[in-house]
Amino acid sequence: MFVKKHPVNGEVAYTYIVSNKKLTMVAALGVTLGIAVFIFMNSMLAGFDKSSSEAFFKSIPHIRIYKDDEISKPIVNQSGKNIPVIVNPKVVPSNNTIVNPKQVIQLLKNQSDVVLVTPQLTVGIFYNNAKTQISGRAIGILPEEANQMFNMESYVVEGNVNNLKNNINGILLGSGVAAKMNVREGDNISITSSVGMTKVMKVIGVFQTNNSVVDKTTAYVNIAFAQQLMKKNSSYITDINVNIKDYNKAKAYAPELAQLTNYKAEDWESANETYMAATRMRAIIIRFVSISILLVAGFGIYNILNMTVMQKINDIAILKAIGFNGRDVIRIFVSQALIIGLIGIVFGVLFASIMVAVLQNYYVGGDIGYFPIYFKLSNFLKGIFFGFAVTFLAGFIPARKAANIDPVSIFRK
């Protein structure tokens, strides 16, 4: 006959926990704080990363495709010969334009990982105000597509980005430029391009990215208008911006696009290497600190369980005398640790959720707006996993010691 075995080890562990509520709570509180801080800091890290990449993607695409300058190569092959060859490499004078951009765009759009593709043409210009000229750049865009890619609406502070589409002569000015030129929505402004073309434009809006270099120099115009400013035809395009499904994969994906199009494909991480290095450093620091805090919590449990084992040394001897083996004793104390861990983790997750929820709605102002922190399932799962791992270890070490107790030496005392 099969008899369901009563989980007696678990029951002993449970009794120890219930009869030492205070100790259990102190140990669990340690885990709670450890887990809460761990999850909180990692959520913050995720928030920082997300908010800074969002800030990035207001002005740059995930991958930018353009024609890189070529350096001339010597005609004579100099390797393996003793003849001195004088070479003077120079940039090959050629157009930086992409040949047959429509076809390239269509090719890119057919890629499964590509979400958005839009051409762009940047023109160096002067903003004219009476006798003063301010240098800057006009970025020619297809307003609808660019708005989708860069979410331009979110930083347009005056006017409407969609008006650009309806007005070929429209210009969307950076807030710094608008202030210097003393213009606002509806006013006219005169600009001169680097190839000497002067045009009068209608200001249809003002944007503010809070990046002062951008705000003080940049304006957006229709791409067709940018081509006119360059005195070029409608197939003159220097850049193609590509957004893909997961911007974290841009670095791996860029070479594929380069091979596909035969142009240079630069991902956003390579384009901002300094910033990425700082981000990586921040990630290392936060991970290091959060794991240290978890370890401290682990030492708390270890201490308390060690004490419990010492207190219960008599009980352990009795249990061994009545037929509990080493594994049973380990199970008793490890389950005790895991129960403490579970209590700690439940409250830790709850606590972390509250902190994240509260901070999410805390307005810090400026460029950032709301505090950049958000719920990310993987952070919570990581916290739970590490929490259990640490409590298991913290329980296992004293438990193994308990398992090795020789009952005779206790009884003889």
Added chain:
Amino acid sequence: MKEIILKTESITKHFHDPVEFKVLDEISFEVYKGEFLTVIGKSGCGKSTLLYILSTMDTEFDGELFIDNQNISRWKQDKLAAIRNEKIGFVFQFHYLLGEFTCLKNVMIPALRLGKLPYDVIEEKAYQKLELLGLKDQALKPSSKLSGGQQQRVAIARALINDPLIIMGDEPTGNLDSMNTQNIFSIFKELTQEFGQTIIAVTHDQDFAKASDRTIEMQDGKIINQNYKFI
């Protein structure tokens, strides 16, 4: 023909600390099924040490130990724990119960560990054993709240729960008044005579020893009399 349940062959044990000391010297004897055996001797003669070896907890000795026709002298700890759980019941001096559990749970734990019976059957059985020792009304009290004598009786109840082949006791009646001693004694008698269980008890109590089936006398780590006659 009497059936041998426990046998020792030249068991010798040394203590190394603080000085080399031979605590047991060539102990050889046999215990029969259904026998009520007592071991007497002066303090320090090695009778408790012998009991710890017989109980399988102390494995550091020379010689052979047979329990239920198996030579267990060099068995692994886990296997010995299983033997203790199923075949041996203990009543130790001073160290009795798990203080944070009720008396009932204390009695039930070895049976729960063995896991051969369903929970409710074990519970019922534990109540019976407590009743046998006159403690049924104390069953649900935490064991730490009981007097020393009561705790000792609960420990005896616990030793009986798995119906072990052998019950071992180190001064099993040491803390009990004469009435309870008498009661325990009659329970032990009944267990040996009616259920064929074997009892090995180390004692100082002359009356208790006198009433047992056989008494071994020890002196300076040696058995000096396998069948002690009381005068």
